[in-house]
Amino acid sequence: MYLLMTLIAKQFANVYAAVHSIHIKTVPEADLKELDAIGELFCKGTKRPLAVGSVMSNIGYTEAASGTSAITKVLLAYHSGQIAANLYYETPHNQLQAIREDQIQIVVENKPFSQTYVAVNNHSLGGLNCHALLHGYNKKKDLTKYKTNIPRLVNISGRIESNVKKILDSLKSRPMDAEEIGLLHNIHSQDIRGHLARGYTVLDENEEGHTVSLADGCEFYPDIRRPVWFVYSGMGSQWAGMGAQLMRIPIFARAIEKCHKILEPKGVDLIKILVEPDKAIYDNILNSFVGIAAVQIGLTDVLRELNVVPDNIIGHSVGELGCGYADGCFTAEEMILSAYSRGLISVKTPFIKGAMAAVGLGYKDIVNLCPPEIEVACHNSLESSTISGPVHEMRAFVEELSTKGIFAKEVPCSNIAYHSRYIAKAGPGLRHYLSEVIKDPKPRSQKWVSTSVPQDRWDEPEAKYSSAEYHTNNLLSPVLFEETSRLIPDNAVVIEIAPHGLLQAILKRSLGPNCVHIPLTRRGHSDPVTFLLENIGKLYQAGLTPELRVLYPTIEFPVSAGTPMLSHLVEWMHTEKWPIPNYLEAQYEKAGRRTIILSVHDEEYQYISGNVKDGAIMFSEAGALVLVWETLAMMSNTKMHELSVRFSDVYFDSEVIVTDDEVLILDLTIQKASGRFEITHKENTVVRGYIQKLKRKLFNTVGLMMEPEGKHRNSIMKQRIRAVFGLVEIVLRCTLTMNDFQGLMMQLEAMFGLVDILVEYTLTMIGFQGLITELEVWKLHRQTLKVNRGQNPFQGHSNKPKYG
Numbered sequence: 001m002y003l004l005m006t007l008i009a010k011q012f013a014n015v016y017a018a019v020h021s022i023h024i025k026t027v028p029e030a031d032l033k034e035l036d037a038i039g040e041l042f043c044k045g046t047k048r049p050l051a052v053g054s055v056m057s058n059i060g061y062t063e064a065a066s067g068t069s070a071i072t073k074v075l076l077a078y079h080s081g082q083i084a085a086n087l088y089y090e091t092p093h094n095q096l097q098a099i100r101e102d103q104i105q106i107v108v109e110n111k112p113f114s115q116t117y118v119a120v121n122n123h124s125l126g127g128l129n130c131h132a133l134l135h136g137y138n139k140k141k142d143l144t145k146y147k148t149n150i151p152r153l154v155n156i157s158g159r160i161e162s163n164v165k166k167i168l169d170s171l172k173s174r175p176m177d178a179e180e181i182g183l184l185h186n187i188h189s190q191d192i193r194g195h196l197a198r199g200y201t202v203l204d205e206n207e208e209g210h211t212v213s214l215a216d217g218c219e220f221y222p223d224i225r226r227p228v229w230f231v232y233s234g235m236g237s238q239w240a241g242m243g244a245q246l247m248r249i250p251i252f253a254r255a256i257e258k259c260h261k262i263l264e265p266k267g268v269d270l271i272k273i274l275v276e277p278d279k280a281i282y283d284n285i286l287n288s289f290v291g292i293a294a295v296q297i298g299l300t301d302v303l304r305e306l307n308v309v310p311d312n313i314i315g316h317s318v319g320e321l322g323c324g325y326a327d328g329c330f331t332a333e334e335m336i337l338s339a340y341s342r343g344l345i346s347v348k349t350p351f352i353k354g355a356m357a358a359v360g361l362g363y364k365d366i367v368n369l370c371p372p373e374i375e376v377a378c379h380n381s382l383e384s385s386t387i388s389g390p391v392h393e394m395r396a397f398v399e400e401l402s403t404k405g406i407f408a409k410e411v412p413c414s415n416i417a418y419h420s421r422y423i424a425k426a427g428p429g430l431r432h433y434l435s436e437v438i439k440d441p442k443p444r445s446q447k448w449v450s451t452s453v454p455q456d457r458w459d460e461p462e463a464k465y466s467s468a469e470y471h472t473n474n475l476l477s478p479v480l481f482e483e484t485s486r487l488i489p490d491n492a493v494v495i496e497i498a499p500h501g502l503l504q505a506i507l508k509r510s511l512g513p514n515c516v517h518i519p520l521t522r523r524g525h526s527d528p529v530t531f532l533l534e535n536i537g538k539l540y541q542a543g544l545t546p547e548l549r550v551l552y553p554t555i556e557f558p559v560s561a562g563t564p565m566l567s568h569l570v571e572w573m574h575t576e577k578w579p580i581p582n583y584l585e586a587q588y589e590k591a592g593r594r595t596i597i598l599s600v601h602d603e604e605y606q607y608i609s610g611n612v613k614d615g616a617i618m619f620s621e622a623g624a625l626v627l628v629w630e631t632l633a634m635m636s637n638t639k640m641h642e643l644s645v646r647f648s649d650v651y652f653d654s655e656v657i658v659t660d661d662e663v664l665i666l667d668l669t670i671q672k673a674s675g676r677f678e679i680t681h682k683e684n685t686v687v688r689g690y691i692q693k694l695k696r697k698l699f700n701t702v703g704l705m706m707e708p709e710g711k712h713r714n715s716i717m718k719q720r721i722r723a724v725f726g727l728v729e730i731v732l733r734c735t736l737t738m739n740d741f742q743g744l745m746m747q748l749e750a751m752f753g754l755v756d757i758l759v760e761y762t763l764t765m766i767g768f769q770g771l772i773t774e775l776e777v778w779k780l781h782r783q784t785l786k787v788n789r790g791q792n793p794f795q796g797h798s799n800k801p802k803y804g
């Protein structure tokens with residue numbers, strides 16, 4: 001059996017044939033026949049000799065990869081402009097007429113090779129087939145078209161951390177290639193299953209033109225999908241120059257320019273508000289409102305384009321406008337004009353001179369401490385709230401708290417005591433302004449959890465729409481962030497969207513220990529773009545898969561020649577030994593003990609995840625029996641499907657819960673002489689009993705146990721488990737039917753004094769999966785059922801089977 005590989009150039013521009021024997025030793029007779037056939041087919045009547053070479057002479061025999069090897073040889077030839085010479089060819093075979101007559105020429109030196117069509121055709125009786133038509137594509141590298149103003153963020157995943165670090169180090173060590181990074185962006189815009197390490201790097205060029213990493217990270221990734229929460233903060237997050245650097249990000253800049261145009265007719269210069277470093281800009285509260293809203297729109301657009309989608313959205317005070325935008329209730333125009341309305345009413349309404357302050361006490365602790373003039377405006381967390389009131393009383397109270405060692409910090413609010421009775425008269429005016437902006441209020445989706453309406457009123461009509469009324473109520477009512485943020489689950493990824501991660505100090509104290517809270521910005525940061533990119537990298541580490549390509553000029557694929565190869569960056573984990581028996585070959589270990597490591601992420605053991613009880617994945621009893629059966633086959637140096645077995649005295653002592661993020665380690669022992677077996681998990685016995693080889697085959701050749709060789713192991717395992725499960729189920733169903741005869745059984749028990757053995761069954765399984773099998777004896781003990789189900793089935797009254 002041998003493999004013929006021909007590379008045929010159209011119009012004989014690249015006339016080349018490569019003969020590749022699949023044997024390590026070539027078979028001269030076979031090669032002769034091949035060359036003869038090639039001579040017959042390609043050389044008759046042609047003047048130019050046909051060049052023939054062997055891929056195997058260059059790289060050895062690559063078995064199933066022979067076709068890919070041939071493609072690689074052609075690609076290298078396209079790339080270098082030369083086809084590699086055939087090695088170790090010394091004496092021409094003069095038996096061959098085509099060689100003798102110079103119609104076939106063995107390529108003994110590298111030969112010029114053009115970019116034209118090449119057909120790679122490779123087939124063998126063994127099933128190694130490859131057919132491909134290739135054409136050279138020598139795209140010249142021109143990286144100038146991919147210039148960008150921002151550093152390049154690259155996310156990388158791998159099976160192990162060392163692999164991810166290796167790739168990151170490699171990227172840092174050489175000049176950046178936008179096309180290579182484009183390829184990496186595409187690869188990592190999707191989850192790669194089994195990649196349990198994730199990292200990122202933010203790359204830039206220093207003044208000398210060397211690549212430098214501005215930030216990076218790499219950590220174990222448990223491959224768990226976390227719920228994503230967007231958090232929009234409010235007043236206090238503004239700072240001078242907060243949008244200046246972010247304008248380098250095209251998506252952000254587009255959003256700001258759009259908002260700028262919307263506000264221009266109103267005499268508001270949004271770009272100036274965001275870009276100029278003048279602190280006095282924010283003395284005007286209107287500028288704070290539109291500035292915060294615009295940055296939130298810009299950042300939300302960035303996340304949207306990155307395909308970062310929230311499962312839930314929560315806002316703090318005016319941050320609920322951002323919720324409206326993220327939830328699709330507002331267009332950018334509606335959001336920026338709503339913020340403008342809030343600012344306008346704030347500057348137009350004559351309020352008392354007020355102040356706000358964040359304090360380090362929760363609502364319940366501070367409410368009774370506050371002087372009567374001061375209100376709790378925002379319930380932030382169990383140990384944080386914001387108070388609001390007249391400026392003199394506020395200053396005195398803040399001082400008092402500070403003297404007592406209680407954290408208290410003024411929140412910049414342009415002397416307006418928001419969320420207190422002192423601004424009640426702004427209500428009608430704001431409602432009026434907003435109703436002109438929000439002409440067609442959209443229903444709020446389930447994602448958006450309100451902080452301005454108490455949870456027990458979320459179903460009321462006023463709470464259902466992102467309307468003028470809703471947002472007016474938001475201004476006047478206390479902020480219930482503490483109450484609503486309790487809904488954030490402990491494993492959430494919480495992304496704060498604002499000009500400054502204002503709520504980080506609060507979230508850090510209130511969220512569960514497994515929550516990841518990530519701000520996109522930080523007040524006064526020297527490099528806000530790098531800060532943002534770094535945090536997008538952290539989102540990737542937390543399990544999100546942002547599509548980074550949207551941040552950079554679009555890469556034209558295919559990438560040009562000379563783009564660094566990626567394949568060599570992949571590294572395998574060789575440190576761990578996996579005791580996986582080779583199922584299809586008869587090379588079995590003889591062992592009485594086996595440690596089995598299973599994970600639902602292994603294709604081989606995916607079937608485990610199908611056995612769900614009460615919402616938890618349980619390692620099935622049938623699966624355990626199959627492992628015992630398989631191990632006995634290994635010990636007996638035989639194949640499982642050739643070995644019929646009998647299980648007896650089987651006790652299922654404990655159930656094993658399988659989790660997504662943990663490998664399951666089972667210890668299995670079988671005593672060779674007695675057949676006594678036991679599977680343990682974390683020092684608990686899972687199942688024990690006896691297994692015995694049967695000389696006769698229980699299952700005949702049609703089907704159930706006799707799948708053809710070469711099938712995927714997973715499907716073989718699944719079928720076996722289904723079979724064993726079927727057996728176990730039948731036995732148990734019979735056992736449980738006894739429930740119906742509870743009285744009788746109890747009598748029997750009394751009469752015959754049966755203590756241990758409750759049921760001894762001889763089952764004739766007729767029609768089981770369409771097969772007629774032979775008689776089998778099963779014994780099931782009371783303890784089996786009692787321990788397994790946590791109750792004695794004979795005391796139950798239900799006639800429903802409790803098993804399975």
Ligand SMILES: CC(C)(COP(=O)(O)OP(=O)(O)OC[C@H]1O[C@@H](n2cnc3c(N)ncnc32)[C@H](O)[C@@H]1OP(=O)(O)O)[C@@H](O)C(=O)NCCC(=O)NCCSC(=O)CC(=O)O
Nearest residue numbers: 234235236317318358360378383384386407418502503505
């Ligand atoms: C608590 C904050 C002042 C922290 O803000 P910043 O991040 O700017 O503060 P910072 O960086 O200067 O300081 C952070 C430090 O604050 C301290 N800190 C914060 N909260 C604390 C607490 N509960 N107990 C003890 N210390 C605390 C910690 O030392 C922390 O450091 P470390 O981080 O190391 O722990 C802020 O979250 C805040 O202003 N929250 C209130 C927001 C608010 O109510 N805005 C008004 C909405 S009205 C509005 O929007 C108007 C409208 O609705 O129209």
